[in-house]
Each structure stands twice: as structure tokens, then as C-alpha cells.
Amino acid sequence: MAGKARMQHTKISKIAKIIKKYHNFIITSHTNLDGDALGSELALYFILKQMGKEVKIVNQDQVPYIYKFMPGVEEIICSAKLDKEFILEIENDSVLVVLDSSNLERIGNIPVKTDKFSLIVNIDHHPSNTKFGHINYIDVSSSSVGEIIFQLSKELNCEITEQIAIPLFAAIVTDTGSFRYANTRAETFYTAFVLVKSGANPHLIANQIYSNNEISALRLLGDALLKTEVDSNSNIAWTIVTREMFEETNAKEEETEGIVDKILSIKKVQVSVLFKEIIEGKIKISFRSKDDFNVDLFARTFGGGGHPNAAGCQLEGDRDDIVKTVIDRLIKALNT
Ligand code: 5GP
Ligand code: MN
Numbered sequence: 001m002a003g004k005a006r007m008q009h010t011k012i013s014k015i016a017k018i019i020k021k022y023h024n025f026i027i028t029s030h031t032n033l034d035g036d037a038l039g040s041e042l043a044l045y046f047i048l049k050q051m052g053k054e055v056k057i058v059n060q061d062q063v064p065y066i067y068k069f070m071p072g073v074e075e076i077i078c079s080a081k082l083d084k085e086f087i088l089e090i091e092n093d094s095v096l097v098v099l100d101s102s103n104l105e106r107i108g109n110i111p112v113k114t115d116k117f118s119l120i121v122n123i124d125h126h127p128s129n130t131k132f133g134h135i136n137y138i139d140v141s142s143s144s145v146g147e148i149i150f151q152l153s154k155e156l157n158c159e160i161t162e163q164i165a166i167p168l169f170a171a172i173v174t175d176t177g178s179f180r181y182a183n184t185r186a187e188t189f190y191t192a193f194v195l196v197k198s199g200a201n202p203h204l205i206a207n208q209i210y211s212n213n214e215i216s217a218l219r220l221l222g223d224a225l226l227k228t229e230v231d232s233n234s235n236i237a238w239t240i241v242t243r244e245m246f247e248e249t250n251a252k253e254e255e256t257e258g259i260v261d262k263i264l265s266i267k268k269v270q271v272s273v274l275f276k277e278i279i280e281g282k283i284k285i286s287f288r289s290k291d292d293f294n295v296d297l298f299a300r301t302f303g304g305g306g307h308p309n310a311a312g313c314q315l316e317g318d319r320d321d322i323v324k325t326v327i328d329r330l331i332k333a334l335n336t
Helices: 003-006 012-022 035-050 147-153 162-175 184-195 201-212 215-226 243-249 261-265 297-302 319-334
Strands: 024-029 052-057 094-101 120-123 133-138 229-231 236-241 271-280 281-290 304-307 310-316
Touching: 012 120, 012 133, 012 147, 012 297, 024 035, 035 052, 035 094, 035 147, 035 162, 120 147, 133 310, 147 162, 147 184, 162 243, 215 236, 215 243, 215 261, 215 319, 236 261, 236 319, 243 271, 261 271, 261 281, 271 319, 281 319, 297 310
Parallel strands: 024 052, 024 094, 094 120, 120 133, 236 271
Antiparallel strands: 229 236, 271 281, 281 310, 304 310
16 A cells, blocks of 8 residues: 555645636546436535635536536536637636546537646546646546546545535446446545535435436337347457437437446356447447456557546447448457
8 A cells, every 4th residue: 555655746735735726627538428427516516615716616517417417517518519719718827627537538519728737736546648738637446537637626625515425426336337346445435425425415416427317228229239249258248229220219418327247247258248339430449357357558559548447439430441440459459
């Protein structure tokens, strides 16, 4: 533990000091918002508000339907809803806090100019983080950025209100696959314990995230499962969601959540892959693994990244060629 603590270049107390010193904050996170990105943003928003700070959350993408229950979502400014040319004016001496993003490109097109900030603070848990901030707090042993924001709230002696507990619990639940993934540690349960004591209701939160599907999402899952291929020599499974499948089922882009995890549950399968056609010629790929195979390192060979057991990348080209190239390369990697 001491060794790990020493490997941190920045201490959480330094982040707390910066927060105390500055007054104006903009918080952002990555495109394709997930529970950890949104939950961490909203919790930090309410922590800063509690301290009397000026704070705004800006994102490229809209809040997916399943996360709309989180307190404060209506305050989030989103590029997708704004005039293309709109740029938010920021005060002098403003701080940009970037959460859950392994590099600065991951935040996409947000309506602020990143070079206008006095300071960029980068808080993340991805091993591939490029340390793009002036201040970087990267804890790869943390299950989620939510867990880091919880530690920060302690450092700031902040009261964990329900508005903070709910998004933090949602962040942790989603990034740990409901406390099932290898990133779940004793500290995760301790944090969850405090959050539940502070007003996060696990049952209600789980219902909002996992039992709130449109039938279209289930039809898309059904189609994707029917198309699933398994290579039982290499123990991999993969499937594709094409534009045609989105149109036939009437499902939304965000409704592919969970497909790649479902096919990883096949007996003996060690690695699963989902190919998702965003637009013709552009494929988003998700990788999941059960044990030792490091999909973060594998995704990096395609310009992506993530965590050892969950990673992704984006490729452009013919969809059948992309599927073949990635699966061939994966089979090779698994057999060497
Ligand atoms: P998902 O497959 O759910 O989109 O992402 C799984 C993990 O991989 C997340 O931690 C996510 O941030 C990361 N990830 C997904 N796509 C990319 C990508 O294109 N580049 C990088 N660096 N990370 C990605
Ligand atoms: Mn995360």
C-alpha cells in the first residue's frame, strides 16, 4: 500500500488545495457518457457548490436516458443541444476539471476553449492516461473516478448529502458491474457503505439503471445475440450492431450498453467484442475480458484504451474488413 501511495505523483490533498484556492470551475468528461463520468461530474458539482464555488458541467454528448434520474442532470450544458458556433465565456482564473478521460481528445467537442483555463486538473483511473493536465491525479487501483471523488470529499470535509451520495453510488455500481468486476476492492464496499448511509438507495438506483429499458433495447440485444459468433478454439465471442439493426429495432445508439458483457457470460469465453456501426464506415469497438487477457493493451494497438478487463477503440473503413482484421489479430494475440 505504501508503495502504491508513493507512486502517486500528486496527492489528493493537492487537488483539495487547488479547489480551496480557486473560485470558478468547469467540469467535463468523455464522449459516450457512462455512469462513472456522469456520477463523478454531478457529485463534484454539488461538492463545489457546497463550498460556495461557481461551477458548470459541460459535455459533448447528451445524458443517456438511464442516467436522467441523477440529481442535477438538468444543469448540464451539452454541445449537442447548442448552436454549433456557441462558445461559453469563462471567467479569468478558471479551472477545468477533466474526469474519467485517458486523454484530452476523449472529451470531444465541448463549448469551451481548453487553452483559456489557468489550470487543467485531470482526475482519472485509466492506466493509459496521458497526464495531459497541469495537475494529474491518476489512481489506477480505484474502481471508478466516483471512488476518487469520494476521497476528495473527505479531504475537503464536505458533508455527503443525498445529492452527492446518489451519483457517486451510481458511478461505482456501473464501473464495477454491480460490484462484480476485478476492480472491486474492500475500499469500494466501504465507500458504498458510507454512500448508502448518506441516502443512496441501491435498489432504486439499480432499478433506474438496469430495469428501465425500452423494448427496442431488448430487441436490439436479441438481434445481436442471434448474430453472435463464438470461436471455441480461442475462447472468444463477438457480434455486430449495424445501422440496419438500429433502424429495424428503432433502438438508440446508447441502447447497446450491456451487449458485450452479455456475450462475455458464455461458458469458457475469455474475451468478447462488440462492433457497433456509428455511421457507415465508422465502427466503435468494445472489448471485455474475464481474466488475464489485457484488453486495454490490445485496444491501444488500435489507438484506443481502457482498463485491463474493459476497453474500446474506434476504427474507420469497411465494416466486414474491420471485423476480420480485429478478430484475426485477437486470435493471434490470444495464441501467443
Ligand atoms: P466501452 O466499451 O464501455 O465504451 O468502454 C470501456 C472502457 O474503455 C472505458 O473505460 C472507456 O473509457 C474506454 N474506452 C472506450 N473507447 C475508447 C477509446 O476509443 N479510446 C480510449 N482511450 N479509451 C476508450
Ligand atoms: Mn471510469
